[in-house]
Amino acid sequence: MSTFSATNGTQTKTLVDTINVAAQAGLTFSTSLPSGTANAPYSGSVTVSRQPNASGTMTISVDTGFSLPAGLTLGATVDNGDNTWTADVTGTPTTQGNTTVQFKATDGVQTNTKSVSMAIAAAPDVSITANLPDAVVGYPYTGSVTAQNINGATGAITITVDSLPAGLTLGSTVDNGDGTFTAPVTGTPT
Amino acid sequence: MSTFTSTFTASNGAQSKTLAYTFTVYATSPITLSATFPTSPKVGDAVNFDVTATLANGATGTLTITQDTLPAGLSLGATSQVDANHYKATVSGTLTTAATGTTNFGATGGSVAAQELAWNWTVSAAPSGPTRVALVQAHGSSVTGAVGAFDFPAVDIKAGDLLVVQYTCPFNRYITTLSDGQLNSYGVDIQWNSVTGTKTDSQIWHAVANADATSVVLHAVLNGTVGAFSAFLLVYRKTGTTWGVDTPNVKHLAAVYTNTAVTTPVSTSGPAIVSMLIGNDQYDNAAVTTGTWTGATKVADGPSGYGGVIGTSGEYIADAALSGMSMGAGFDGSYVYKDLLAVPFTFT
Numbered sequence: 001m002s003t004f005s006a007t008n009g010t011q012t013k014t015l016v017d018t019i020n021v022a023a024q025a026g027l028t029f030s031t032s033l034p035s036g037t038a039n040a041p042y043s044g045s046v047t048v049s050r051q052p053n054a055s056g057t058m059t060i061s062v063d064t065g066f067s068l069p070a071g072l073t074l075g076a077t078v079d080n081g082d083n084t085w086t087a088d089v090t091g092t093p094t095t096q097g098n099t100t101v102q103f104k105a106t107d108g109v110q111t112n113t114k115s116v117s118m119a120i121a122a123a124p125d126v127s128i129t130a131n132l133p134d135a136v137v138g139y140p141y142t143g144s145v146t147a148q149n150i151n152g153a154t155g156a157i158t159i160t161v162d163s164l165p166a167g168l169t170l171g172s173t174v175d176n177g178d179g180t181f182t183a184p185v186t187g188t189p190t
Numbered sequence: 191m192s193t194f195t196s197t198f199t200a201s202n203g204a205q206s207k208t209l210a211y212t213f214t215v216y217a218t219s220p221i222t223l224s225a226t227f228p229t230s231p232k233v234g235d236a237v238n239f240d241v242t243a244t245l246a247n248g249a250t251g252t253l254t255i256t257q258d259t260l261p262a263g264l265s266l267g268a269t270s271q272v273d274a275n276h277y278k279a280t281v282s283g284t285l286t287t288a289a290t291g292t293t294n295f296g297a298t299g300g301s302v303a304a305q306e307l308a309w310n311w312t313v314s315a316a317p318s319g320p321t322r323v324a325l326v327q328a329h330g331s332s333v334t335g336a337v338g339a340f341d342f343p344a345v346d347i348k349a350g351d352l353l354v355v356q357y358t359c360p361f362n363r364y365i366t367t368l369s370d371g372q373l374n375s376y377g378v379d380i381q382w383n384s385v386t387g388t389k390t391d392s393q394i395w396h397a398v399a400n401a402d403a404t405s406v407v408l409h410a411v412l413n414g415t416v417g418a419f420s421a422f423l424l425v426y427r428k429t430g431t432t433w434g435v436d437t438p439n440v441k442h443l444a445a446v447y448t449n450t451a452v453t454t455p456v457s458t459s460g461p462a463i464v465s466m467l468i469g470n471d472q473y474d475n476a477a478v479t480t481g482t483w484t485g486a487t488k489v490a491d492g493p494s495g496y497g498g499v500i501g502t503s504g505e506y507i508a509d510a511a512l513s514g515m516s517m518g519a520g521f522d523g524s525y526v527y528k529d530l531l532a533v534p535f536t537f538t
Contacts, residue, residue: 134302147200155202
């Protein structure tokens with residue numbers, strides 16, 4: 001309740017009134033969950049804040065019925081000392097794809113949940129394909145092996161082989177200029 | 191057949207990938223190609239033959255028949271499937287250039303490369319002379335006191351065609367003449383001894399078909415007490431509308447009644463029409479044999495039979511240069527008749 005006064009030096013008037021103050025929302029989420037890449041280490045976090053006058057031990061978890069992308073785990077909830085608590089999401093995702101995860105925060109009195117979409121991209125890689133017909137002894141042979149960078153992989157590709165049928169050899173890898181690299185397989189099978 | 195597994199690795203320094211591939215190595219190709227190539231192709235020849243690819247021994251694939259360089263004027267058509275194991279493509283066109291080369295046919299799309307099929311070709315220049323477009327022949331005989339008349343089969347002709355008639359008969363059984371009207375034109379205006387026809391020899395005639403010529407029937411009349419004849423009509427055609435110069439050069443080699451060899455060879459430098467007759471008269475069934483001519487192709491045997499008819503003869507034609515021809519001896523009988531005629535024509 002507050003009393004307001006207004007005066008002009010001669011007259012004074014007072015007003016007594018009550019100002020209602022609404023309570024702050026109980027638990028508030030903030031997340032730092034960047035996109036990840038399969039087979040690459042991942043690091044993110046989920047943070048929950050609470051009004052100063054609240055009490056109870058805060059716990060952040062993955063809500064029932066949800067799970068993190070394969071390979072990731074949610075760490076223990078850490079009290080940051082400023083009415084915020086954080087749980088880290090770490091690990092190495094093993095599968096690409098988008099996953100909806102619902103986090104849950106509770107201090108025993110208040111509970112809140114937060115749904116987050118987590119994206120895991122495919123890992124940079126190299127693909128390799130062969131165009132190798134069957135061979136005939138004594139007949140000139142022509143085939144090829146082609147490779148290319150995929151999922152953001154970069155760098156010149158070199159194609160090698162452990163061994164080939166007698167009479168055949170693998171030529172040098174040539175950059176085709178279109179993102180693919182080809183090595184010929186030629187010779188005359190003996 | 192054997193197998194061999196190789197492992198290929200592709201690496202960009204940061205990432206790598208391996209691929210294991212198992213080769214199948216055949217001792218002989220299970221995909222084979224075959225074709226029947228044209229023989230002695232010449233410029234202007236229309237060519238059409240199939241190249242067939244055959245799958246065997248488990249080879250698979252939808253084949254496409256390929257080639258490298260074909261003779262000018264030819265092309266390879268699309269490959270079509272004949273049945274489960276056969277594919278074919280047709281080479282067709284008209285040869286345009288005289289050349290020598292090799293065409294290698296192959297087949298792609300199979301589980302194994304097809305063995306190539308090599309066509310070693312030589313395309314000859316077009317014949318310098320005209321093309322013979324017709325040849326008809328007739329034989330006939332008449333008995334004592336009779337006159338025989340014989341119509342040749344009708345021949346389609348075109349304006350500018352060169353018509354040549356040659357005939358032979360034994361002894362004194364002869365075709366008296368072939369005068370105007372005996373080479374009849376049916377609906378056309380061709381007459382021997384006309385301004386377009388020339389009697390070049392008693393046994394050789396030629397004429398050039400007039401502008402409205404469409405067909406002709408040679409009508410031969412045999413006028414002898416007992417006689418036989420053998421004759422043929424040839425029609426030559428060349429590109430263009432008219433003949434430049436045609437110069438028959440008749441060589442009437444021999445007409446002898448005795449058992450004497452005719453050994454004088456004759457050679458020609460261009461297209462030639464040649465004929466040979468060996469016969470015996472009606473009184474003497476002599477054994478006769480034909481001689482050997484080099485460069486001439488025998489068209490047909492002449493008539494034979496009862497005395498007075500030509501015993502054994504041959505009618506020959508040579509469209510190319512002759513290297514020589516002769517008749518040997520060896521005839522039995524005093525009345526053996528033999529005759530060699532050669533009519534080299536020069537076409538320009």
